[in-house]
Amino acid sequence: MSKLLDDLAGHYRAIIEGLGEDSHREGLRDTPMRAAKAMQFLTRGYQQDLDELVNNAVFESSMDEMVVVQDIELYSMCEHHMLPFIGKCHIAYMPQGKVLGLSKFARIVDMYARRLQIQENLTREIAEAIERVTKAKGVAVVIEAQHMCMMMRGVEKQNSRMKTSVMLGQFRTSQATRTEFLNLIGHNR
Numbered sequence: 026m027s028k029l030l031d032d033l034a035g036h037y038r039a040i041i042e043g044l045g046e047d048s049h050r051e052g053l054r055d056t057p058m059r060a061a062k063a064m065q066f067l068t069r070g071y072q073q074d075l076d077e078l079v080n081n082a083v084f085e086s087s088m089d090e091m092v093v094v095q096d097i098e099l100y101s102m103c104e105h106h107m108l109p110f111i112g113k114c115h116i117a118y119m120p121q122g123k124v125l126g127l128s129k130f131a132r133i134v135d136m137y138a139r140r141l142q143i144q145e146n147l148t149r150e151i152a153e154a155i156e157r158v159t160k161a162k163g164v165a166v167v168i169e170a171q172h173m174c175m176m177m178r179g180v181e182k183q184n185s186r187m188k189t190s191v192m193l194g195q196f197r198t199s200q201a202t203r204t205e206f207l208n209l210i211g212h213n214r
C-alpha cells in the first residue's frame with residue numbers, strides 16, 4: 026500500500042473522528058481506506074498525461090466539416106466544497122487534415138473532470154486540450170451540470186443547471202459556425 030494512500034486514509038479517519046463518530050466501530054472500520062481509494066479515483070486526472078492518453082489516435086482525414094460529439098457524461102468535484110458536480114459535455118471541432126479517435130474525447134473530458142475543478146476552468150481546459158491535439162480550425166465545448174453544493178447544502182436549489190461554453194478559433198470568429206453547433210446540440214431553441 027502506498028504511503029500516499031495510507032496518509033489519505035489517516036486523514037479520513039481524522040475527519041470521521043472530527044464528526045464525533047467512532048472510526049473503529051464495525052461499519053466504519055474500513056471506511057477511511059475505502060474513502061481514500063474513492064477520492065484517489067475521483068481525482069485520478071492528476072496522474073494522467075494528455076499525449077499518453079491520446080496515444081497517437083489522430084488520423085489523417087480530408088473531413089473539413091464540423092464534427093460534434095454530444096452528451097458525454099461528466100462527473101467532477103467542485104474545488105470549493107469538494108462535492109460532486111454532474112452533467113454533460115458537448116464538443117465540436119472543425120478538423121484541418123486530422124481527426125481525433127472518438128473515444129479520446131471522452132478520455133480528455135475525464136482527465137480534466139477527475140480533478141478538483143470549477144466548471145468554467147474545466148470547460149476551457151477541455152477545449153484547449155482538443156485544440157492542441159487536433160490543431161483544428163476551431164473547437165467548441167459546452168458543459169451543463171448540476172452542483173451538489175447547490176443542491177444538498179447551501180441554497181438547496183434542486184433544479185438549477187449551470188451552462189458554460191468555450192469557443193475557440195472559427196467558433197469564436199464565425200457566428201454561422203457557432204449557430205450551427207448550438208443548433209446541432211439543441212441549444213438554440
Ligand SMILES: Nc1nc2c(ncn2[C@@H]2O[C@H](COP(=O)(O)OP(=O)(O)OP(=O)(O)O)[C@@H](O)[C@H]2O)c(=O)[nH]1
Nearest residue numbers: 103104105106142143144145172174175178179180
Ligand atoms: N463559478 C462557479 N462557482 C462555483 C462552482 N462550484 C461551486 N461554486 C460556488 O463557489 C462559491 C463559494 O462561495 P463561498 O461564499 O466562499 O462559500 P459558501 O459559504 O459555502 O457558499 P454558499 O454555497 O453560497 O453557501 C459558491 O457560490 C458556490 O456556488 C463552479 O464550478 N463555478
Ligand SMILES: [Zn+2]
Nearest residue numbers: 103105106174
Ligand atoms: Zn461547490
